[in-house]
Amino acid sequence: MTLPESSFRYGTAVLAATLLLVGCRQGEVRTYRTAKEPSDLFIVPRAAKPADVQAVAPAAAEWQVPANWSPQKATGMRLASFAFTDPTGAVADISVITFGGSGGDELANINRWRGQLSLAPIGAGDLPTQVEALSAQAGDFSVTDLVAEKAEQGKPLSRILGAWLRRGGKVWFFKAMGPKDVVGSQKDAFLTFLKSVRFAEAAAHESRGTAGANTNDLPKANSAGPDLSSLPTGSTLPGGAELKAASGSSLRWTAPGDWTIKAAGSMRKGSYSFGPGGVGDVSITAFPGDVGGPLANVNRWLGQVGLSSIEEGDLSQYTSHMEANGLEFFLADTGSKDALHPQRIMAAVVFWQGNSWFFKMTGPTELVAGAKPAFLEFLRSVKAP
Amino acid sequence: MKDLGKHLLGFFNSLRLTVVLLILSILLIFAATLDQVHLGIWGVQEKYFRSFLIYAPFRGTGLSIPIFPGGYLLAVLLLPNLVVAHFLRFRWSIKKSGIWLTHLGLILLLVGQGLSGMLQKDNQVRIDVGSSRRYSESFRETELAVIDVSNPDYDDVVAIPVALLQGKGQIQHPKLPFSIRPVAYYPNAQMRARSQMPSPLPSLATAGVGPEVAVEPAPVTYKTDEANFPAAYVELVAPEASLGTYLVSTMMVEPQAITYQGKTWHIVLRAERDYFPFSLTLKKFTHDIYPGTDIPKDFASTIQLKSDDGRDDREVRIFMNNPLRYGGRAFYQAGYSNNDRTSVLQVVSNPSWLVPYISCALIALGLAIEFGVHLIGFFRRRSPKPSKIPNP
Numbered sequence: 001m002t003l004p005e006s007s008f009r010y011g012t013a014v015l016a017a018t019l020l021l022v023g024c025r026q027g028e029v030r031t032y033r034t035a036k037e038p039s040d041l042f043i044v045p046r047a048a049k050p051a052d053v054q055a056v057a058p059a060a061a062e063w064q065v066p067a068n069w070s071p072q073k074a075t076g077m078r079l080a081s082f083a084f085t086d087p088t089g090a091v092a093d094i095s096v097i098t099f100g101g102s103g104g105d106e107l108a109n110i111n112r113w114r115g116q117l118s119l120a121p122i123g124a125g126d127l128p129t130q131v132e133a134l135s136a137q138a139g140d141f142s143v144t145d146l147v148a149e150k151a152e153q154g155k156p157l158s159r160i161l162g163a164w165l166r167r168g169g170k171v172w173f174f175k176a177m178g179p180k181d182v183v184g185s186q187k188d189a190f191l192t193f194l195k196s197v198r199f200a201e202a203a204a205h206e207s208r209g210t211a212g213a214n215t216n217d218l219p220k221a222n223s224a225g226p227d228l229s230s231l232p233t234g235s236t237l238p239g240g241a242e243l244k245a246a247s248g249s250s251l252r253w254t255a256p257g258d259w260t261i262k263a264a265g266s267m268r269k270g271s272y273s274f275g276p277g278g279v280g281d282v283s284i285t286a287f288p289g290d291v292g293g294p295l296a297n298v299n300r301w302l303g304q305v306g307l308s309s310i311e312e313g314d315l316s317q318y319t320s321h322m323e324a325n326g327l328e329f330f331l332a333d334t335g336s337k338d339a340l341h342p343q344r345i346m347a348a349v350v351f352w353q354g355n356s357w358f359f360k361m362t363g364p365t366e367l368v369a370g371a372k373p374a375f376l377e378f379l380r381s382v383k384a385p
Numbered sequence: 386m387k388d389l390g391k392h393l394l395g396f397f398n399s400l401r402l403t404v405v406l407l408i409l410s411i412l413l414i415f416a417a418t419l420d421q422v423h424l425g426i427w428g429v430q431e432k433y434f435r436s437f438l439i440y441a442p443f444r445g446t447g448l449s450i451p452i453f454p455g456g457y458l459l460a461v462l463l464l465p466n467l468v469v470a471h472f473l474r475f476r477w478s479i480k481k482s483g484i485w486l487t488h489l490g491l492i493l494l495l496v497g498q499g500l501s502g503m504l505q506k507d508n509q510v511r512i513d514v515g516s517s518r519r520y521s522e523s524f525r526e527t528e529l530a531v532i533d534v535s536n537p538d539y540d541d542v543v544a545i546p547v548a549l550l551q552g553k554g555q556i557q558h559p560k561l562p563f564s565i566r567p568v569a570y571y572p573n574a575q576m577r578a579r580s581q582m583p584s585p586l587p588s589l590a591t592a593g594v595g596p597e598v599a600v601e602p603a604p605v606t607y608k609t610d611e612a613n614f615p616a617a618y619v620e621l622v623a624p625e626a627s628l629g630t631y632l633v634s635t636m637m638v639e640p641q642a643i644t645y646q647g648k649t650w651h652i653v654l655r656a657e658r659d660y661f662p663f664s665l666t667l668k669k670f671t672h673d674i675y676p677g678t679d680i681p682k683d684f685a686s687t688i689q690l691k692s693d694d695g696r697d698d699r700e701v702r703i704f705m706n707n708p709l710r711y712g713g714r715a716f717y718q719a720g721y722s723n724n725d726r727t728s729v730l731q732v733v734s735n736p737s738w739l740v741p742y743i744s745c746a747l748i749a750l751g752l753a754i755e756f757g758v759h760l761i762g763f764f765r766r767r768s769p770k771p772s773k774i775p776n777p
Contacts, residue, residue: 029544
């Protein structure tokens with residue numbers, strides 16, 4: 001059968017039209033509504049949630065930090081950061097990072113760390129000699145211990161103790177890096193640290209919190225536990241450093257009755273408003289380590305109300321101390337200098353279980369001054385669970 | 386109109402078309418086989434077979450132009466070509482019914498494959514023992530989720546496919562009070578802390594965690610045991626001002642928060658999600674091995690299935706070759722990890738899943754008829770015919 005020319009023309013025209021239709025297909029934006037998701041790292045504080053909402057108790061990572069490791073500021077992608085300093089001043093840096101996905105296979109992980117020590121990559125056949133399994137309560141860790149072959153000029157040989165664990169679609173990396181002997185001295189502590197890692201499994205449960213109670217001090221069965229928010233909400237530290245929220249259990253408190261609970265998004269563990277129009281703000285946050293220390297914190301708050309930084313010697317003009325329920329609070333008050341700076345911040349920091357807990361009241365100068373007694377009363381209600 | 390129909394019939398009845406299409410198919414398979422070295426099996430399937438046209442970059446312009454018909458286009462042409470030729474050239478008869486049914490089955494099989502390719506979604510669910518999941522995640526597709534988390538009871542999600550982040554156009558949506566301007570997109574990129582880099586390039590990000598992180602673009606991997614980690618810089622633009630440029634990556638597990646107009650929004654780049662109208666809670670996972678070996682004998686998930694409408698709240702057991710079919714999806718036991726504390730289920734949703742079964746039944750029936758007809762004819766020929774007795 002021969003094909004007439006006109007058939008080809010028609011055929012081609014229909015074809016072109018079909019192609020135009022299918023060719024224009026592009027991904028579409030979808031919208032949907034979902035129930036609140038639990039997260040491994042993130043808990044909305046009970047105090048900030050209306051009562052009787054379905055609370056999904058999340059799986060939080062907890063660990064026991066060896067006593068001789070000091071918590072560090074967890075910057076960038078780090079979830080937690082620690083340092084061990086030996087008597088000579090040499091430091092091993094310990095970090096915890098989590099990534100989505102499988103985080104690369106065993107070989108990729110090993111070779112990435114080998115690369116950091118300027119070691120040649122290995123092949124799959126060498127893996128069994130480089131990776132050991134460590135069975136722990138959180139699951140099976142893959143552990144490796146790598147030592148550099150060449151030292152940088154004037155520096156000791158470097159060593160990496162690394163471990164990773166896959167869990168729930170994520171991979172958790174634990175890494176200690178530093179001079180060979182310093183890291184070596186911490187190997188047992190590192191392995192003990194890994195064994196202490198625990199993901200608190202908790203099924204979804206119904207909250208029966210007291211409606212309107214301005215407290216997070218609810219019975220244990222109903223308390224949502226620690227807020228491990230690692231939401232990077234933008235810098236609050238000098239130099240744009242990012243904060244990761246602390247892990248561990250939560251302090252308890254009772255807020256004054258005339259404070260209103262606000263949604264505690266981002267990194268807050270508690271959030272309240274007070275005063276006319278709710279212009280006064282109280283936030284409760286917690287971060288690992290000392291978050292820069294008193295001077296850095298005070299200077300940050302001074303900066304936030306438009307005042308210039310101070311020197312160490314002037315610190316006592318702005319700060320005081322207070323003790324309540326066995327917790328020692330470091331108090332700071334930016335005070336009020338002039339009409340150009342109508343905002344005032346009163347803040348309290350308590351160092352508890354390796355984390356700095358910040359209780360911060362911000363608002364117009366007069367309002368904050370008036371709310372000072374209530375704020376101090378609020379601080380006196382703060383206690384360990 | 387009548388003319389158009391006639392011409393189309395003529396076009397598709399053409400043997401010349403068949404030959405051209407078959408030659409193009411051969412060339413396509415040849416090129417795809419060679420390219421498999423670079424793209425891997427999945428990449429080749431997507432580029433060569435699950436496409437209407439194959440594109441190649443046009444040098445110096447940054448544009449991609451179609452250079453060859455893809456598998457779908459060839460199939461779309463070949464199928465009517467075969468169907469029309471079959472109906473116009475072969476005459477129907479009872480004797481030929483077997484052949485007809487077999488061909489019908491084959492055509493249906495082709496159609497089913499095409500439908501599966503376009504409609505089937507392969508996702509996975511990872512559940513830890515004791516926890517619940519109500520969504521599956523795509524193996525390969527990624528989305529930028531912009532989530533309004535202000536309401537304490539629920540989240541409102543606007544999910545933007547990454548295809549839109551690869552373009553230059555500003556993305557607007559009625560549910561978003563700001564628009565999203567794609568700044569840069571990396572199909573695969575590693576993240577490093579900038580503090581650990583000797584001399585990182587300036588960051589494009591101005592807000593969120595981005596300024597602390599250095600992005601190292603990596604080649605796209607097509608290996609089955611490796612994953613790509615897409616990353617993008619997106620600027621959130623409110624009517625009055627920019628809210629900042631954020632770095633998002635599937636390597637970052639936690640979302641980043643933005644507060645705007647009294648609402649808190651989370652943005653996160655994540656595997657594309659498919660939410661179910663039900664929840665799955667992993668009650669128990671068992672993993673048996675053959676005694677004395679590490680060879681898996683059986684692995685099974687005991688799951689509590691609870692539908693949102695309250696109709697179902699029952700325990701189901703998913704194990705090898707015994708999927709749960711529910712809500713238009715099939716859940717297969719695909720794997721396990723984390724010392725048997727995490728179960729991995731493959732979730733296949735394919736509205737056309739019955740088509741291959743029907744096709745195979747038709748083909749089997751057609752072949753049975755065809756062989757039956759021949760067998761009966763064979764026996765008829767062999768049965769002894771009454772011999773003619775010569776008259777004495």
